[in-house]
Amino acid sequence: MQVALVTGANQGIGFAIAKQLLDKGLNVIVTARRQEKGEEAIQQLKNPRAMFCRLDLCDMGSIEACADFVREHVGQLDILVNNAGIAYDRDSDVPFAEQAAETVKTNYFGTENLCNTMIPLIREGGKIVFVASESGHLDILKSNELKSQFMDPNLDMITLNRLMNNFIRDAERGDLERNGWPKNAYGVSKIGVIAYTKALARVLKDRKIEVNCFCPGYVATRMTHGKGNRSPDEGARCGVWLATECQGRTGEFFKDNTPITW
Numbered sequence: 035m036q037v038a039l040v041t042g043a044n045q046g047i048g049f050a051i052a053k054q055l056l057d058k059g060l061n062v063i064v065t066a067r068r069q070e071k072g073e074e075a076i077q078q079l080k081n082p083r084a085m086f087c088r089l090d091l092c093d094m095g096s097i098e099a100c101a102d103f104v105r106e107h108v109g110q111l112d113i114l115v116n117n118a119g120i121a122y123d124r125d126s127d128v129p130f131a132e133q134a135a136e137t138v139k140t141n142y143f144g145t146e147n148l149c150n151t152m153i154p155l156i157r158e159g160g161k162i163v164f165v166a167s168e169s170g171h172l173d174i175l176k177s178n179e180l181k182s183q184f185m186d187p188n189l190d191m192i193t194l195n196r197l198m199n200n201f202i203r204d205a206e207r208g209d210l211e212r213n214g215w216p217k218n219a220y221g222v223s224k225i226g227v228i229a230y231t232k233a234l235a236r237v238l239k240d241r242k243i244e245v246n247c248f249c250p251g252y253v254a255t256r257m258t259h260g261k262g263n264r265s266p267d268e269g270a271r272c273g274v275w276l277a278t279e280c281q282g283r284t285g286e287f288f289k290d291n292t293p294i295t296w
Contacts, residue, residue: 040052040055060113063111064085087099122220141227146191167224172225176211244283
């Protein structure tokens with residue numbers, strides 16, 4: 035029986051993805067940053083194939099402990115769904131430099147650290163899915179040079195990490211506009227996730243691990259304060275399709291089961 039791990043699965047889109055994977059007969063490791071929230075999610079799912087493991091993307095010790103949990107309880111993974119992430123409200127009084135650092139640290143670097151730790155545990159022919167967003171469209175960048183760097187078909191992880199750190203640095207220095215960045219921490223973090231999807235797909239091609247990302251649309255969740263024209267179940271469907279049904283596609287950005295331009 036296949037095993038999937040879903041990050042940030044205690045609520046919203048992550049919870050819906052976990053539930054739909056369980057409905058398809060998979061074993062699912064539900065992760066959440068807070069122990070009590072994860073345990074509540076397991077109670078709501080009411081499925082013996084659901085397991086909980088605490089996971090904080092900003093804590094390397096937590097990531098390593100989660101990998102140990104996988105080794106001890108299931109051995110390997112077939113599917114890794116990277117859903118966990120944060121977004122600040124537009125009217126937040128937190129200084130933007132802090133927003134930029136925390137958002138990119140969680141959504142991009144935390145996700146990368148998790149993947150680096152879990153990839154050795156993913157079976158050949160497995161799947162990695164990232165919840166991205168059209169908020170991370172390259173059009174939000176104000177510099178053609180930046181766009182070309184992110185779009186480079188040979189972009190490697192070292193260069194991508196440097197680009198993401200440059201955004202944090204420029205936010206701290208007040209140099210965003212001068213260097214072509216938008217004042218949009220969430221959008222830039224998702225640009226990083228989409229670029230990472232494409233780069234990781236190239237790295238894992240020989241292991242036949244398919245790596246894709248998707249935009250769930252405007253979903254009514256806690257992150258959107260309940261606003262949105264889609265339910266979490268609707269927002270989850272493309273991710274579940276990528277994890278279980280889509281075959282032979284890798285390094286692509288999808289919405290509603292269809293590749294979209296970045």
